[in-house]
Amino acid sequence: MAKVAFIGLGVMGYPMAGHLKAKGGHDVTVWNRTGAKAEKWASEHGGAKADTPREAATGCDFVFMCVGNDDDVRSVVYGEDGVLAGLETGATLVDNTTASAELARELDAAAREKGVKFIDAPVSGGQAGAENGALTVMCGGEEADFETAKPVIEAYAKMVGLMGPAGSGQLTKMMNQICIAGLVQGLSEAIAFGQKSGLDIEKVVSVISKGAAGSWQMENRHKTMNEGHYDHGFAVEWMRKDLGICLAEARRNGAKLPVTALVDQFYADVEAMGGKRWDTSSLLALLNRN
Template sequence: MAKVAFVGLGVMGYPMAGHLAAKGHDVTVYNRSTSKAEAWVKAHKGNKANTPRSAAEGAEIVFCCVGNDDDLRSVVLGENGIFAGMTPGAVLVDHTTASADVARELDGIAREQGLHFIDAPVSGGQAGAENGVLTVMCGGEQTSFDRIKPVADCFSRAVTLMGPVGSGQLTKMVNQIAIAGLVQGLSEAMNFGQKANLDMAKVIDVISKGAAGSWQMENRGSTMCEGKFDFGFAVDWMRKDLGICFEEAQRNGARLPVTHLIDQFYAQVQGRGGKRWDTSSLVHLLQND
């Protein structure tokens, strides 16, 4: 069993850290909101730190899951940051969905300090985190990956090394681009079926078994038809992720015409008050045009 730290106890980090503790690892947590860290310790019998630095002290592996590039820098760098507390040879595993640039930046700083860094964004949403079945896409060195994989397996069904640092974030961008297109297509299909007065429960049951089937259809099809969106992966978060995709596409020359259009649709959902609605709320624009 490893001595580990987990920084960032949001909807993803809280259950992920819980799985580490449940599997017998010695877990110290830090969260900007102290009350959430205290609640986690009460539930999982781990330890609470007052700064990212103190959380990282003595840890073999430090896991981190925060909001964006700036949030990540704020908890990693500086005199109270994660790097300041890590012991040479320790590994920082960042589960934040962030840019490939910040991953490479932090990797360079880590190397200067005798530390190791892996960018490891996840897919599977809050339910995947709570059930311990996340998909983790990693960028980093093979030796560091081999060290962290058995521990990350505690909250994952697949932990895969995609290439050098930054590759995990780039893979997550591919994931988000694919999801955006899938959700828009599913929204149009569900709305069409409703307009045609079909029994949508039967429709979803039938077509989910064929070529149209997807995770989105099985997990969001029925709630989309019912107009329920007060759960899941927020529109605000999706737009943040797509913004990262667009910045990277400008650099690598990839064209994302459909993704840009869907991002505009998400902006319309935000305008309707749906900033925290699930991404499947794209169908709301069609059901209430």
């Protein structure tokens, strides 16, 4: 059992912190910007809540963070009430936020200056993966630090891998989102094509999903897409944040992402339709609009 803090109790962080307590058996303290949610979590899971990130981190072996973006991470890490102010030498800071690789390297340097270990560890698997404790976790950091953190991370994960030095986890998550963007657009076009052709989409997918065209998106999203239901899953606005990170990194490293840039613009059009909080599979709604 370790003494653990979890910073950020959104749709991902809330169940992840719960698995650290229930499945991992750790002593968990939580902090959330909205204190009522931290109180609710502590009541449900029998853990503790703190009034500041620093208070949550004080005396902890591991601190996990899952917040919105680079600026949100900095706001809970730095300053007199920040996580780093509470962490002691030898502790480990794990950032599950999907953020930039640049930020990961910055946090790694800041942590090591204080004698703290750092792992960037963005996740994939969505809300369902978080609730089921079955996330894929892509890590960046030193191998020895990773091996120390891995058994704790496994409380909310089905796969945990070290991709390289600090920032490598975030770069891997970018690749993940680039793949998803292309897959969802291709699936949307295929379903739109099938609908126009008068095909039974369920029958078609039952066949093609078992071949080379098969994907998680096809297996898990084709039914709701065909029915025009998008009020669930990973929100368009979150995907646009992630794709923005991908495109910014591509400008730095010289990679060409023409399809990713195009799909990002399609998502902007979905937002303009009022679909900011729709699932990413709502690209089909754009194709089917009158």
